Amino acid sequence: xxxxxxxxxxxxxxxxxxxxxxxxxxxxxxxxxxxxxxxxxxxxxxxxxxxxxxxxxxxxxxxxxxxxxxxxxxxxxxxxxxxxxxxxxxxxxxxxxxxxxxxxxxxxxxxxxxxxxxxxxxxxxxxxxxxxxxxxxxxxxxxxxxxxxxxxxxxxxxxxxxxxxxxxxxxxxxxxxxxxxxxxxxxxxxxxxxxxxxxxxxxxxxxxxxxxxxxxxxxxxx
Numbered sequence: 001x002x003x004x005x006x007x008x009x010x011x012x013x014x015x016x017x018x019x020x021x022x023x024x025x026x027x028x029x030x031x032x033x034x035x036x037x038x039x040x041x042x043x044x045x046x047x048x049x050x051x052x053x054x055x056x057x058x059x060x061x062x063x064x065x066x067x068x069x070x071x072x073x074x075x076x077x078x079x080x081x082x083x084x085x086x087x088x089x090x091x092x093x094x095x096x097x098x099x100x101x102x103x104x105x106x107x108x109x110x111x112x113x114x115x116x117x118x119x120x121x122x123x124x125x126x127x128x129x130x131x132x133x134x135x136x137x138x139x140x141x142x143x144x145x146x147x148x149x150x151x152x153x154x155x156x157x158x159x160x161x162x163x164x165x166x167x168x169x170x171x172x173x174x175x176x177x178x179x180x181x182x183x184x185x186x187x188x189x190x191x192x193x194x195x196x197x198x199x200x201x202x203x204x205x206x207x208x209x210x211x212x213x214x215x216x217x218x219x220x221x222x
Contacts (some may be wrong), residue, residue, distance in 0.1 A: 002034075003065050004083045017157055021062065021102050022133065022173055023150030024141050026157075037151045038142045039100035044127060048140055049094040051123065052106055055116065060105040061093055067104045068093065075107045103141045110135035131173040132191075139173065147173060148180035166217065168202075169194050170208045185213055 002020045009029045017026050017035055026036035040048070045061075050060050058075045061068045067077045067085055070093045078088040090096040104114070110132075115219035117138055121130050129141045147169075155161065167174075167181035170190040178184030178197050187209045192214060195201060203209030 001062065001065055001083065001085065001130075002032065004085060006032075007087055017154045019147060019150035019154060021146060022129075022131075022139055022141055023147045024102050024145045026150055026153050035157065036144050036150070037102065038149075039102050040104065040128070040140065040142050042097060042100045045101050045104065046094045046097055047089065048120075048124070049097070049140070050129065051120070052104075055092070055119075057106040057108060059093055060098070060107070062102040062104070063097075063099060063204050065102075068096070079105075079107060103139060103145075105133075105140070106138050107136055108138070113138045131171075131175075133173045145177040148176035151177060151180065167199075168213070169206065185210075 002018070002025060005018055005020055006029065013185065015029050018029055024038050025034050027034055038071070049059050058073060059071065060076070061077060066088060067080065068088045068090050070089065070091060072087055072089045076087050077096050077106075080114055106113070108116070113132065113136065117130060117132065120140070122132065127143060129143050129145050131139055133139050151167070155165065163179055163182035165181040166183045166185065167177050168185045168187070169175070170187045172191045172193055175193050175197055178186065178194060183200070184198045185200045185202050186194045187204050188201055189204040189206070190198070202213045
């Protein structure tokens with residue numbers, strides 16, 4: 001979410017466009033304006049929420065950079081604490097939705113979500129982008145949305161080309177990002193699909209592998 005990213009942007013002094021919501025949003029840090037927004041079509045979002053509800057999964061729904069749920073349960077509370085944000089309970093989520101949500105997320109056991117991911121990809125083939133961000137987060141977005149599509153928009157706005165881009169990733173939802181960039185780097189503890197598409201593998205996040213590569217790149221240009 002942009003509201004979750006914004007404090008880090010302010011601390012780092014970053015004022016260039018920032019990709020949020022797995023590529024569904026590109027925002028201007030200074031104004032908060034969404035320069036790009038690719039939400040899930042309303043009826044498709046309602047259908048998705050209804051299917052997940054039938055399957056017995058809690059759903060996080062994001063509208064206007066706010067988090068909405070049917071009810072505040074332990075899963076919702078854990079997520080809200082993890083992201084440092086308020087959560088709004090609205091009852092029947094599918095009935096409540098009146099505008100296209102930016103994305104939907106369901107939370108659960110990684111192995112259980114693997115099965116759900118396979119079933120949902122079969123049902124919503126080409127109608128939704130479905131991918132895990134973390135092992136226990138399964139995300140749903142418009143089919144036009146990936147981190148690569150968000151970065152491609154930023155590249156056009158700022159003025160740089162894919163072949164001049166270095167991208168880092170670890171999760172399943174970083175596959176398209178590393179494939180788009182001229183040089184894709186996976187951390188050592190990355191998802192297997194990310195390791196397959198990467199041009200280079202750096203040390204794990206635990207030893208700040210991304211920072212090591214960035215320092216080396218900057219030193220080489222000094």
